Amino acid sequence: MKVSLRIEQLSAMVCKPYTHVWDCCCDHGFLGQLLLEREQAGCVHFVDVVPALMQQLEVRLEQDYSRHSWLVHCLDVAQLPLDKYTDDQAPQLIMIAGVGGDLLVDLVTAIRQAHPGLPLEFLLCPVYHNYKVRRALAGLSLGLVNECLLEDKQRFYEILHVSTESAEPVSAVGDRMWDFSSAVHQSYLLQTISHYQRMSGNPRQDVSAELTAYQGLLPDFVCS
Ligand SMILES: C[S@@+](CC[C@H](N)C(=O)[O-])C[C@H]1O[C@@H](n2cnc3c(N)ncnc32)[C@H](O)[C@@H]1O
Numbered sequence: 001m002k003v004s005l006r007i008e009q010l011s012a013m014v015c016k017p018y019t020h021v022w023d024c025c026c027d028h029g030f031l032g033q034l035l036l037e038r039e040q041a042g043c044v045h046f047v048d049v050v051p052a053l054m055q056q057l058e059v060r061l062e063q064d065y066s067r068h069s070w071l072v073h074c075l076d077v078a079q080l081p082l083d084k085y086t087d088d089q090a091p092q093l094i095m096i097a098g099v100g101g102d103l104l105v106d107l108v109t110a111i112r113q114a115h116p117g118l119p120l121e122f123l124l125c126p127v128y129h130n131y132k133v134r135r136a137l138a139g140l141s142l143g144l145v146n147e148c149l150l151e152d153k154q155r156f157y158e159i160l161h162v163s164t165e166s167a168e169p170v171s172a173v174g175d176r177m178w179d180f181s182s183a184v185h186q187s188y189l190l191q192t193i194s195h196y197q198r199m200s201g202n203p204r205q206d207v208s209a210e211l212t213a214y215q216g217l218l219p220d221f222v223c224s
Contacts, residue, residue: 001037003030005152006159010097010125013146013161014040018121020085020092022047024077024107025099029057032095036068041093043069043085049076078110082118091119091165101129105136112140121145121163130158130174131210137162137170144168147177149185156188173213180221189217 003011011034014021021041023032025048032044046061048054054074061070073081082092094111096104104126111120122142126133143166148159158177162170179185196211 001030001033003034005150006097006125006157007031007034009148009150009152010095010123010159011035011038013123013148013159014038014093014095017041018093019043019088019090020045020082022080022092022094024048024080024094024096026057027053027098029061031097032070033061033065036065036070039068043071045071045073045085047073047075047077047080049074077107078114080111080114082111082115082120086118089119091121091163093121093123095123097123097125097159098127101126101133105129105133108142109136109140112142119164121161121165124160124162125157127157131172131213134160134170134172134174138172142166142170144170144175147174149174149177149188151184151188156184156191173217178217178220180217186221189214189221193218 007030010031014035017040019042021035022045023029026032026046027048029046032046035041036044046057051074054072058072077096085092096107104124108122142162142164145161145163145166147161150157158174193214196207196214199205199207200211
């Protein structure tokens with residue numbers, strides 16, 4: 001199966017076995033299928049709201065992964081039935097990638113509110129609004145497990161692995177993901193600062209906190 005660098009990187013960041021993994025907003029379900037191939041999960045749950053997509057995916061999974069354990073759910077990710085799968089009390093891994101930051105925050109918030117006592121891990125890759133996502137995760141008492149920055153097809157992506165069991169704060173602008181000796185990372189930081197500089201010209205939007213926080217990384221960049 002040929003998948004994007006972004007999907008490959010997400011799969012590589014699942015580096016321990018889980019009993020239940022949820023590929024949310026899965027579309028064609030490539031990420032979940034990679035995990036089935038790597039036998040990284042007891043059961044992979046594929047979730048999307050579009051019935052036609054989920055019917056096609058089910059046919060494909062029956063053809064190619066009949067010996068693996070998977071389930072297809074056609075529903076809103078805000079309604080994940082996590083309570084049904086708490087057999088071993090181990091954290092379930094919820095992956096949400098390829099959706100905008102605002103929707104991603106709404107989904108993670110709904111899941112946390114619906115299951116306040118469950119140990120959960122999230123692997124997240126928003127499209128845009130990384131600062132907002134990071135602030136929201138910190139507010140939902142989720143701590144950092146790992147984070148990374150990558151460029152795929154001329155777009156930058158931040159990937160965040162967070163957990164209810166981690167006490168490591170989630171930085172608003174990223175911390176351990178940065179490698180300021182990398183040209184890709186330098187270019188992402190400069191592009192992000194330029195973006196907020198342009199936005200700061202709009203009197204209806206206050207992005208001074210974002211701009212100051214990203215500019216605060218410049219000394220690290222210059223020293224590297
Ligand atoms: C661009 S695709 C992302 C596919 C894949 N996760 C990726 O990273 O490439 C976005 C998918 O999210 C689904 N989606 C959007 N909102 C959703 C929700 N609230 N619940 C479930 N699926 C949703 C859409 O139907 C669509 O298939």
